[in-house]
Amino acid sequence: MGLPGFIILPVRAARELWRRGQRRARTNPLYAWRYTGTSADGLTMAPQHLRPADDRLAHDYYSGIYDFAGQSLTTGGKSPFAANPPSPEWFAHLHSFRWLNHLHAANTNLAQAHSNALVADWISLWGGELSSRAWRSEIVAARQISWLAHAPLLMRNTSDETYQIFLKSLTRQMRVMQHNMRYTRDGAPRLLVAIALAYSSLCLKGREKTIRPMAQTLDREITRQILPDGGHISRNPVVLLELLTDLMPLRQAYARQGHSPSPILLSAIDQMMAALRFFTHSSGQLAQFNGTGETPRTLLATILRHNEERGHPQSSAPQSGYERLAAGNTVVLMDVGKPLSPGTSEQALAGTLSFELSSGAHRFIANCGVPETLVDDYAPFTRATAAHSTLVVNDASSGRFAGGRALHRFMPATLIAPPDMVTSTRTEPLSLTASHTGYQPVYGVTHERSLTLTENGSALNGIDRMIGDPSQRSASPHNVAIRFHLPADISASFLSSGHSILLAALKGDKGSEKEADAWTFTCVDGEIALEESMQFSGPGQPRKTRQIVIYTTTRTDEVRWTFMRRPPHRKPQRKAAQEDEALPNLLVNDDGDTLP
Numbered sequence: 001m002g003l004p005g006f007i008i009l010p011v012r013a014a015r016e017l018w019r020r021g022q023r024r025a026r027t028n029p030l031y032a033w034r035y036t037g038t039s040a041d042g043l044t045m046a047p048q049h050l051r052p053a054d055d056r057l058a059h060d061y062y063s064g065i066y067d068f069a070g071q072s073l074t075t076g077g078k079s080p081f082a083a084n085p086p087s088p089e090w091f092a093h094l095h096s097f098r099w100l101n102h103l104h105a106a107n108t109n110l111a112q113a114h115s116n117a118l119v120a121d122w123i124s125l126w127g128g129e130l131s132s133r134a135w136r137s138e139i140v141a142a143r144q145i146s147w148l149a150h151a152p153l154l155m156r157n158t159s160d161e162t163y164q165i166f167l168k169s170l171t172r173q174m175r176v177m178q179h180n181m182r183y184t185r186d187g188a189p190r191l192l193v194a195i196a197l198a199y200s201s202l203c204l205k206g207r208e209k210t211i212r213p214m215a216q217t218l219d220r221e222i223t224r225q226i227l228p229d230g231g232h233i234s235r236n237p238v239v240l241l242e243l244l245t246d247l248m249p250l251r252q253a254y255a256r257q258g259h260s261p262s263p264i265l266l267s268a269i270d271q272m273m274a275a276l277r278f279f280t281h282s283s284g285q286l287a288q289f290n291g292t293g294e295t296p297r298t299l300l301a302t303i304l305r306h307n308e309e310r311g312h313p314q315s316s317a318p319q320s321g322y323e324r325l326a327a328g329n330t331v332v333l334m335d336v337g338k339p340l341s342p343g344t345s346e347q348a349l350a351g352t353l354s355f356e357l358s359s360g361a362h363r364f365i366a367n368c369g370v371p372e373t374l375v376d377d378y379a380p381f382t383r384a385t386a387a388h389s390t391l392v393v394n395d396a397s398s399g400r401f402a403g404g405r406a407l408h409r410f411m412p413a414t415l416i417a418p419p420d421m422v423t424s425t426r427t428e429p430l431s432l433t434a435s436h437t438g439y440q441p442v443y444g445v446t447h448e449r450s451l452t453l454t455e456n457g458s459a460l461n462g463i464d465r466m467i468g469d470p471s472q473r474s475a476s477p478h479n480v481a482i483r484f485h486l487p488a489d490i491s492a493s494f495l496s497s498g499h500s501i502l503l504a505a506l507k508g509d510k511g512s513e514k515e516a517d518a519w520t521f522t523c524v525d526g527e528i529a530l531e532e533s534m535q536f537s538g539p540g541q542p543r544k545t546r547q548i549v550i551y552t553t554t555r556t557d558e559v560r561w562t563f564m565r566r567p568p569h570r571k572p573q574r575k576a577a578q579e580d581e582a583l584p585n586l587l588v589n590d591d592g593d594t595l596p
Contacts, residue, residue, distance in 0.1 A: 235339065235348065479551070
């Protein structure tokens with residue numbers, strides 16, 4: 001049993017203060033001597049880089065236009081490292097040097113000269129600023145991997161002096177990561193540092209003695225952070241994609257240097273690939289749970305192409321706390337878990353029992369996701385249960401978060417009271433029932449949700465139940481809203497019945513009436529409405545979209561609803577709307593027949 005919320009917060013805050021204090025002590029100028037010493041003798045190899053590249057962005061960079069994390073900055077001929085960053089996310093992306101792949105793709109003398117100048121700028125302006133954000137361990141790790149992967153571009157046609165300065169900086173960054181790894185934020189940042197150290201041991205000449213201990217360090221972090229079902233301990237699907245992008249070339253790097261990758265590393269990559277396929281919708285997007293925003297589709301496709309595993313994805317990720325229903329070209333993903341470790345769940349959201357539905361090339365039901373930038377500002381909204389496709393009581397979240405925006409900036413892992421109990425049962429291959437007690441302490445109800453996907457994937461039947469003492473629920477009923485958030489590319493309109501809504505994904509030019517796919521949502525167990533929603537994920541600022549909402553109260557025992565696919569490329573006619581009048585509050589089978 002976990003600690004109560006009023007104890008968890010002070011304990012977590014004390015740990016964060018201790019971690020920051022240790023890091024600050026190790027970036028003090030008096031401590032800097034620990035990072036000095038003999039530089040690497042040279043580079044033994046450059047690891048493969050898998051991130052997709054666009055050589056047109058190389059021209060933007062040369063023109064002084066740097067567009068990162070959904071925000072753009074024009075430097076006016078100055079170094080971007082001397083500019084005032086528009087957001088913390090933009091700053092982190094700039095200093096990670098992940099964008100070097102675009103300059104590498106251009107493969108011109110101008111791109112090479114510009115890359116070399118930018119690295120020289122960073123070393124000159126930030127190379128000694130150990131206490132700055134540019135030296136946060138996860139940023140150092142990303143920069144180290146990027147510099148090593150793109151060393152052939154950076155060091156082409158450079159002087160011996162420039163080469164030695166480059167090696168000195170790489171060696172210093174390796175030492176900083178070695179000394180500070182244990183004080184790095186737990187979870188994916190710490191695992192990324194272990195990956196970067198493994199790369200450094202393989203790529204820096206003269207550091208061969210560190211290959212074995214760095215591999216052992218990486219194995220320990222993988223064992224601790226990667227779950228048996230392949231998920232990451234943070235429960236954030238996009239973390240798998242980011243980690244695999246660096247782990248897969250590392251596997252090749254060991255082989256190129258004549259070393260056998262450890263069985264732990266090889267097994268983890270296979271398990272993570274399987275989990276990544278599990279979280280991928282039919283639309284080619286990742287499910288938006290616990291910190292996942294807009295899917296980097298090209299990168300996802302690149303990583304999945306390396307997957308030798310064929311066949312259907314696994315249907316359950318029990319350790320991660322997710323379930324998958326799939327039939328035909330329909331995929332349903334549902335969150336049936338809770339945070340696994342407070343220190344690694346900084347992006348945990350109160351979305352228990354939320355689900356997403358995709359059909360073919362489109363996602364029809366989604367969670368609101370998280371934005372690329374200004375995450376701290378939007379955190380109170382994105383983490384709320386109301387931003388997820390699930391049931392909400394009195395507009396309250398099913399998990400309790402600590403503090404406001406200022407505390408979130410200091411200590412992002414602020415979900416201090418998730419539902420005490422979350423259960424999930426797979427009754428049939430395409431049916432599952434799950435429940436959580438997040439609303440039990442205050443409102444006296446347990447939320448139970450059952451989902452059943454028909455065998456041909458043409459209908460999803462759902463039941464939301466509120467379980468509790470009937471007399472208490474009747475005596476003081478609370479308002480309930482069951483929300484289904486729609487992505488921005490899905491249109492929604494009421495049919496004439498008033499209890500059915502047509503969802504359509506249009507293809508072709510804007511304004512085209514030809515439907516790529518369409519579904520009908522039906523419910524007569526409660527009042528339904530179409531309201532505004534927000535899609536936080538995606539490029540730029542959050543966008544307005546819509547949501548279906550079923551209104552009822554805790555006095556209601558259960559609410560039944562159905563999503564049913566319409567025949568493809570069929571424009572809704574008056575007759576279809578009249579037929580819809582006859583749809584009762586029943587569920588639908590594979591043949592489209594209603595069932596009591």
